[in-house]
Amino acid sequence: MTPTQLTLPTPDDWHLHLRDAELLPTTVPASAEVFGRAVIMPNLVPPVTTVEQAMDYRDRILAQRPEGSSFRPLMALYLTQKTTPETVKAAAANDEIIGFKLYPSGATTNSAAGVTDIDALDDVFAAMAAERVPLLVHGEVTTADIDIFDREKVFIDRHLRPLLKRHPDLKLVLEHITTKDAVEFVCSASDNVAATITPQHLLMNRNDMLVGGIRPHNYCLPILKRREHQQALREIAVSGNPKFFLGTDSAPHAQSRKEAACGCAGCYSAPAAIQLYAEFFEQMDALDKLADFASGFGADFYGFPRAAETMTLERKPWQVPAIIQTAVGPVVPYWAGELLNWQIAQQK
Ligand SMILES: NC(=O)N[C@@H](CC(=O)O)C(=O)O
Ligand SMILES: [Zn+2]
Ligand SMILES: [Zn+2]
Numbered sequence: 512m513t514p515t516q517l518t519l520p521t522p523d524d525w526h527l528h529l530r531d532a533e534l535l536p537t538t539v540p541a542s543a544e545v546f547g548r549a550v551i552m553p554n555l556v557p558p559v560t561t562v563e564q565a566m567d568y569r570d571r572i573l574a575q576r577p578e579g580s581s582f583r584p585l586m587a588l589y590l591t592q593k594t595t596p597e598t599v600k601a602a603a604a605n606d607e608i609i610g611f612k613l614y615p616s617g618a619t620t621n622s623a624a625g626v627t628d629i630d631a632l633d634d635v636f637a638a639m640a641a642e643r644v645p646l647l648v649h650g651e652v653t654t655a656d657i658d659i660f661d662r663e664k665v666f667i668d669r670h671l672r673p674l675l676k677r678h679p680d681l682k683l684v685l686e687h688i689t690t691k692d693a694v695e696f697v698c699s700a701s702d703n704v705a706a707t708i709t710p711q712h713l714l715m716n717r718n719d720m721l722v723g724g725i726r727p728h729n730y731c732l733p734i735l736k737r738r739e740h741q742q743a744l745r746e747i748a749v750s751g752n753p754k755f756f757l758g759t760d761s762a763p764h765a766q767s768r769k770e771a772a773c774g775c776a777g778c779y780s781a782p783a784a785i786q787l788y789a790e791f792f793e794q795m796d797a798l799d800k801l802a803d804f805a806s807g808f809g810a811d812f813y814g815f816p817r818a819a820e821t822m823t824l825e826r827k828p829w830q831v832p833a834i835i836q837t838a839v840g841p842v843v844p845y846w847a848g849e850l851l852n853w854q855i856a857q858q859k
Pocket of ligand 1 (some may be wrong): 528554619620621629696730731732733760762763776778
């Protein structure tokens with residue numbers, strides 16, 4: 512029987528884009544309302560490449576926390592071809608830095624400064640392994656000969672397997688996984704390797720983006736894949752395997768930049784994030800598995816205590832806002848205007 516209430520330890524978001532200045536007053540409260548901690552992606556313009564820049568960015572985020580919130584942003588540094596083992600040591604010495612984010616150059620939004628030659632960074636990866644600093648990976652190749660739907664699989668074979676062979680102690684998170692290949696890779700890798708899964712990759716496949724018309728608000732990278740890949744993600748997310756945990760990849764873009772001839776990649780899921788995951792776990796008849804996925808496994812992997820506080824969801828229909836007004840204009844959230852079965856219980 513479906514419960515009418517669900518209490519979880521405060522969840523954490525292990526992959527989040529808050530953007531900067533103009534959007535922080537919108538994005539920080541939206542995530543801080545639900546999540547206790549979040550890994551903050553560094554793909555700003557210019558990117559967050561140094562500990563100093565990350566601490567400044569962190570201060571700008573903290574300044575937007577709602578009254579009384581203890582939301583903790585865990586800062587990721589942007590790995591570039593110029594990152595040095597010294598920066599890795601500085602990051603390791605700072606508790607507010609969680610790791611480095613590898614964007615293959617050109618793979619996604621604001622990735623121009625990303626890595627062009629992974630092998631050339633071997634001393635940096637060696638330092639990360641030695642210092643136990645995690646590497647967070649956008650796992651897609653960008654070469655023109657590879658079809659966009661195969662980019663994740665080819666990245667795993669071409670880059671990740673050799674990288675982990677060279678650095679078996681490297682702690683690595685394959686972000687926003689989208690394929691059966693990624694599920695199998697993470698399952699067969701050592702305990703140092705884990706993955707985040709977004710709501711959109713659990714709830715949708717490429718039909719939801721392309722059938723009956725192009726739906727730009729379902730467009731993100733890595734791109735939604737065919738149904739059998741979605742099925743593999745759905746199964747592993749409810750399996751209780753601790754290597755797979757919540758990372759929304761909430762990534763706002765102005766409505767005008769999504770609904771365009773060349774629309775931006777990214778789904779703004781933060782306004783409905785935990786409700787969307789609850790919807791999915793209910794679809795799978797696995798609501799009892801939501802707490803570990805949302806509030807347990809990620810903290811365990813990164814070596815943080817699980818939250819002592821809790822949040823409660825209520826099974827009552829709730830409509831995702833149709834639009835969110837921001838300083839960069841209206842933003843259409845993921846699942847805008849749709850009804851979900853779960854909402855956050857109002858504190859009495
Ligand atoms: N996921 C996306 O489609 N977009 C993200 C970048 C990313 O996580 O790859 C963004 O910053 O907009
Ligand atoms: Zn990414
Ligand atoms: Zn992302």
